[in-house]
Amino acid sequence: MASLKNCITMMDEGIGRVSQIIPExxxxxxxxxxxxxxVGGSLEAELEFKLKPHKLNHSEFLTLMILYSRPDGSSTPxxxxxxxxxxxxxxxxxxxxxxxxxxxxxxxxxxxxxxxSIRITAAGKRFVRKMxxxxxxxxxxxxxxxxxxxxxxxxxxxxxxxxxxxQLSEPTHP
Amino acid sequence: MASLKNCITMMDEGIGRVSQIIPExxxxxxxxxxxxxxVGGSLEAELEFKLKPHKLNHSEFLTLMILYSRPDGSSTPxxxxxxxxxxxxxxxxxxxxxxxxxxxxxxxxxxxxxxxSIRITAAGKRFVRKMxxxxxxxxxxxxxxxxxxxxxxxxxxxxxxxxxxxQLSEPTHP
DNA sequence: GTATTTTAGTTCACTGATGAAATATGAACT
DNA sequence: AGTTCATATTTCATCAGTGAACTAAAATAC
Numbered sequence: 001m002a003s004l005k006n007c008i009t010m011m012d013e014g015i016g017r018v019s020q021i022i023p024e025x026x027x028x029x030x031x032x033x034x035x036x037x038x039v040g041g042s043l044e045a046e047l048e049f050k051l052k053p054h055k056l057n058h059s060e061f062l063t064l065m066i067l068y069s070r071p072d073g074s075s076t077p078x079x080x081x082x083x084x085x086x087x088x089x090x091x092x093x094x095x096x097x098x099x100x101x102x103x104x105x106x107x108x109x110x111x112x113x114x115x116x117s118i119r120i121t122a123a124g125k126r127f128v129r130k131m132x133x134x135x136x137x138x139x140x141x142x143x144x145x146x147x148x149x150x151x152x153x154x155x156x157x158x159x160x161x162x163x164x165x166x167q168l169s170e171p172t173h174p
Numbered sequence: 175m176a177s178l179k180n181c182i183t184m185m186d187e188g189i190g191r192v193s194q195i196i197p198e199x200x201x202x203x204x205x206x207x208x209x210x211x212x213v214g215g216s217l218e219a220e221l222e223f224k225l226k227p228h229k230l231n232h233s234e235f236l237t238l239m240i241l242y243s244r245p246d247g248s249s250t251p252x253x254x255x256x257x258x259x260x261x262x263x264x265x266x267x268x269x270x271x272x273x274x275x276x277x278x279x280x281x282x283x284x285x286x287x288x289x290x291s292i293r294i295t296a297a298g299k300r301f302v303r304k305m306x307x308x309x310x311x312x313x314x315x316x317x318x319x320x321x322x323x324x325x326x327x328x329x330x331x332x333x334x335x336x337x338x339x340x341q342l343s344e345p346t347h348p
Numbered sequence: 349g350t351a352t353t354t355t356a357g358t359t360c361a362c363t364g365a366t367g368a369a370a371t372a373t374g375a376a377c378t
Numbered sequence: 379a380g381t382t383c384a385t386a387t388t389t390c391a392t393c394a395g396t397g398a399a400c401t402a403a404a405a406t407a408c
Contacts, residue, residue, distance in 0.1 A: 002259050003343075004336040004340050006256065007259065008336060010240075010257050013243070014239070014243030015243070017243050017245065018239075018243050022307065024310060025306070026310055026313055028329070029316065032328055033221075033316070036213065036217050036332065037217060037218060037221070038259075038336065039214070039332050039336050040210055040213070040217070041214070041259065042336065043207065043211060043214070044211060046343070047207075057365095066184075066188060069189070076386090077385075078384090081176075082176040085176050085212075086366095087365090087366060088385085088387080089368090090365070090366065112374080112384090113373080114373060114384065114386070115374095115384095116386065116387095129196065132196060133196065133199075139203050139204060141338060141341070142335065142338050143203050143338065145338070146331070150334075151202050153327055154206055154331045155205065157331075158206070158209040158210065158213050160319060161316065162209070162212065162216070163179070164315060165316060166177045166178050168220060168315055169220070231394075250356085250357095251358095261397090263357095263358080263360095264394075265357090267394085267395085286355095286356085286404070287402080287404085288357075288404065289356065289403095290356080290358095
């Protein structure tokens with residue numbers, strides 16, 4: 001595995017040289033972009049690594065967690081698509097595999113019969129309660145050396161960044 | 175497109191409820207993880223969106239940029255694999271497509287004849303100099319409302335996070 | 349100085365995720 | 379009743395990424 005450290009020093013040198021050739025480049029912002037992409041990618045890899053023993057991928061895990069976090073433990077494919085940022089096609093597949101493993105059930109909705117009601121099973125809840133805690137130590141290590149202020153700051157800055165990204169994709173306001 | 179805002183409020187509620195069921199969960203850190211993953215994913219989507227008109231994907235763009243940022247404009251597949259965090263197989267394919275488009279060349283290395291020397295062409299450099307500047311405005315917008323201190327802080331925190339992630343993947347030190 | 353091991357890259361076959369289009373069903377509207 | 383819209387699934391094609399086997403050349407061992 002390539003270490004982030006190498007990639008980052010490499011990136012710093014690269015951006016330095018590119019901004020000499022193209023001085024209009026917003027170098028600090030470009031650096032932040034690349035940092036976000038690298039760290040985000042590494043974080044995703046770390047997560048998938050922790051999920052592998054449970055034969056889950058990121059989308060399946062996220063879907064399951066959304067259901068788990070619901071007061072009534074249920075949702076619909078459409079809603080899950082939105083919150084898990086997945087296409088409908090993919091969500092059908094995800095639901096298929098989770099149903100096959102007995103972690104969720106698919107049923108018809110009472111009010112709107114076009115809808116499908118997806119619900120986490122008792123086995124699904126047990127599964128989450130069992131698999132989640134072993135992840136906590138590594139999550140803690142990720143933020144080793146972060147003061148409470150650091151965490152608050154990171155939280156705040158990421159939310160602001162999210163806000164800006166939202167506006168980028170919706171150029172026209174309703 | 176689902177907005178990050180919705181996903182984030184959803185996530186906040188979800189983590190709140192989960193941490194009531196499982197109080198051992200490090201909620202602030204888990205929130206930061208999810209934020210990083212969401213924002214990172216959205217950033218990646220934004221980048222791919224900007225690259226699509228140029229018929230490039232993230233890996234191809236990154237590979238090209240690494241070469242562009244080199245003083246001599248050259249590297250080897252192995253090195254590119256490391257810095258672009260790609261497998262060797264994939265790098266072969268990436269190099270193939272970039273060669274096909276005339277943006278890079280593949281040649282034999284003089285010293286070590288196992289090695290392949292990959293070099294950006296004049297056309298490749300022109301291509302980068304032309305496609306890069308139109309991206310700058312949107313990069314600037316991403317960090318709208320960020321003070322210089324904010325940017326410095328985000329930079330610092332991301333680098334620290336990267337450091338911690340590195341240590342997670344290398345449990346044994348050399 | 350030959351033999352073995354290691355390193356660098358490529359080829360091939362495969363998986364996994366994603367998107368577009370067609371379909372089925374039911375609700376809402378006119 | 380008929381049209382339009384919404385929800386979900388199926389099918390099909392595509393693309394990015396991965397692992398295993400292979401080739402060639404350098405490094406090391408003996």
